[in-house]
Amino acid sequence: MSLISSALKRINPSPTIAISNKARELKATGRDIIALSAGEPDFDTPDNIKEAAIAAIRRGETKYTAVDGMPELKAAICRKFKRENGLDYKPSQVTVGTGGKQVLFNALVATVDAGDEVIIPAPYWVSYPDIVQFCGGTPVPAMTTIEDNFKLRPEVLEAAITPKTKWLIFNSPSNPSGAAYSFDELKALTDVLVKHPHVWILTDDMYEHLVYDDFKFVTPAQVEPALYDRTLTMNGVSKAYCMTGWRIGYAAGPEQLIKAIGTLQSQSTSNPSSIAQWAALEALDGPQDFIAANNKVFKERRDLVVSMLNQTKGLHCPKPEGAFYVFPSCAGTIGKTTPSGVKIATDEDFATQLLEAEGVAVVHGSAFGLGPAFRISYATATSDLEEACRRIQRFCGSLS
Numbered sequence: 001m002s003l004i005s006s007a008l009k010r011i012n013p014s015p016t017i018a019i020s021n022k023a024r025e026l027k028a029t030g031r032d033i034i035a036l037s038a039g040e041p042d043f044d045t046p047d048n049i050k051e052a053a054i055a056a057i058r059r060g061e062t063k064y065t066a067v068d069g070m071p072e073l074k075a076a077i078c079r080k081f082k083r084e085n086g087l088d089y090k091p092s093q094v095t096v097g098t099g100g101k102q103v104l105f106n107a108l109v110a111t112v113d114a115g116d117e118v119i120i121p122a123p124y125w126v127s128y129p130d131i132v133q134f135c136g137g138t139p140v141p142a143m144t145t146i147e148d149n150f151k152l153r154p155e156v157l158e159a160a161i162t163p164k165t166k167w168l169i170f171n172s173p174s175n176p177s178g179a180a181y182s183f184d185e186l187k188a189l190t191d192v193l194v195k196h197p198h199v200w201i202l203t204d205d206m207y208e209h210l211v212y213d214d215f216k217f218v219t220p221a222q223v224e225p226a227l228y229d230r231t232l233t234m235n236g237v238s239k240a241y242c243m244t245g246w247r248i249g250y251a252a253g254p255e256q257l258i259k260a261i262g263t264l265q266s267q268s269t270s271n272p273s274s275i276a277q278w279a280a281l282e283a284l285d286g287p288q289d290f291i292a293a294n295n296k297v298f299k300e301r302r303d304l305v306v307s308m309l310n311q312t313k314g315l316h317c318p319k320p321e322g323a324f325y326v327f328p329s330c331a332g333t334i335g336k337t338t339p340s341g342v343k344i345a346t347d348e349d350f351a352t353q354l355l356e357a358e359g360v361a362v363v364h365g366s367a368f369g370l371g372p373a374f375r376i377s378y379a380t381a382t383s384d385l386e387e388a389c390r391r392i393q394r395f396c397g398s399l400s
């Protein structure tokens with residue numbers, strides 16, 4: 001009898017975390033490593049948010065709260081959805097979890113039965129298919145192309161839908177491509193979804209605030225109110241508020257689903273940290289101006305990286321609208337050989353050899369379901385990014 005459950009055997013450790021760990025190990029041996037693999041802002045949590053947490057501790061807000069979020073935070077989340085997305089939710093339609101990842105995990109565990117299909121546009125965030133597989137469901141990748149800037153075409157969505165489809169997982173701006181959908185682009189997809197009333201929409205809006213060049217963020221239930229009753233709108237404070245370590249994510253949707261997520265959470269982690277909840281409340285209700293200041297830096301970095309990669313032999317990099325990732329194609333390097341005699345057959349070989357030769361850690365595109373490509377996170381010091389791109393140029397130039 002196996003110790004490990006069959007559910008667990010269906011999933012793998014996150015490849016992005018594995019690569020970041022490998023980079024850390026190499027660094028510890030004294031090698032000069034630049035890691036462009038982690039998905040978190042290099043900026044610190046703003047002081048007003050830290051102070052709110054400290055004040056909460058001093059007030060003694062150190063006890064259990066309501067399992068799926070304290071009323072004060074749920075009220076702030078309802079205000080956020082109204083103010084920023086034009087969406088009306090009641091506190092009973094809101095759930096708060098330990099990071100966006102837990103909210104997603106709970107939503108899928110609460111709803112996906114064996115044999116259910118979940119459509120996931122590729123390239124996708126690495127956790128989506130694994131969580132679906134953990135639940136016994138079948139992830140159905142819906143492919144995009146670099147020519148379409150990694151945005152899903154409505155006819156590809158239509159073709160992916162079957163009677164077994166339970167969810168579409170939608171993520172804009174996207175990890176790993178940075179692609180974000182305009183109103184018209186999203187409307188073309190919601191028009192398809194309106195025709196298929198059995199399909200639920202799980203929208204991961206984690207990178208909502210990280211958009212550049214006056215891009216206007218929109219979310220499915222806002223673009224198509226007819227989908228409101230079958231949409232779970234997920235978001236969190238990790239990325240925009242530089243709070244990855246605090247672990248607060250949230251979602252809003254139909255009460256029946258929110259209640260089911262709460263039941264699951266009541267039998268697993270219970271409430272997310274009371275202190276982090278008070279910090280998240282300050283993040284949502286407090287001053288927002290630092291977001292624009294951070295975005296100015298992110299935009300400059302995006303422009304720098306896109307420009308340097310597009311001057312690199314064998315690479316091609318679209319300019320994405322948001323998040324802090326770029327997803328260049330490395331098709332022009334496949335089949336070439338490194339000076340040490342190693343043949344690059346896949347994007348994973350590309351990433352491994354780049355780390356070996358130049359100490360730059362990136363994540364191969366096939367880990368996100370689309371290759372040959374790789375993901376660079378530009379949420380790192382501009383000087384390191386510049387040096388990393390120079391090294392990537394040298395590496396690609398050395399291939400023959």
Ligand SMILES: Cc1ncc(COP(=O)(O)O)c(C=O)c1O
Nearest residue numbers: 039099100101125175206236238
């Ligand atoms: C697309 C996407 N969704 C969700 C998450 C999870 O966020 P959190 O750190 O709040 O769990 C991430 C984090 O990398 C992400 O990139």
